[in-house]
Amino acid sequence: MSWKADLKLADLPPGERLEIVCRACGKARYETARELLSCDEFSQAYIDEVERGLRCADRFCRGTVRIAQVHDGKTDGFVGGLA
Numbered sequence: 001m002s003w004k005a006d007l008k009l010a011d012l013p014p015g016e017r018l019e020i021v022c023r024a025c026g027k028a029r030y031e032t033a034r035e036l037l038s039c040d041e042f043s044q045a046y047i048d049e050v051e052r053g054l055r056c057a058d059r060f061c062r063g064t065v066r067i068a069q070v071h072d073g074k075t076d077g078f079v080g081g082l083a
């Protein structure tokens with residue numbers, strides 16, 4: 001069992017950042033647990049259900065995605081790019 005099947009989105013700290021990567025095109029985006037919880041359908045969902053419910057942000061791709069936890073220190077380079 002992966003952590004995704006054991007952990008609900010609502011169990012994460014609200015500010016927890018998750019990396020959502022498209023399996024088809026590799027496009028990555030970052031969402032916090034709070035942002036994802038703003039969708040009613042995810043309020044009681046496990047992470048693997050959220051993963052299945054999300055699609056690539058690219059409207060021409062719409063591929064399935066992989067969710068990964070973002071660990072401190074790995075993402076410093078992205079912070080400025082998203083601002």
Ligand SMILES: [Zn+2]
Nearest residue numbers: 022025056061
């Ligand atoms: Zn994609």
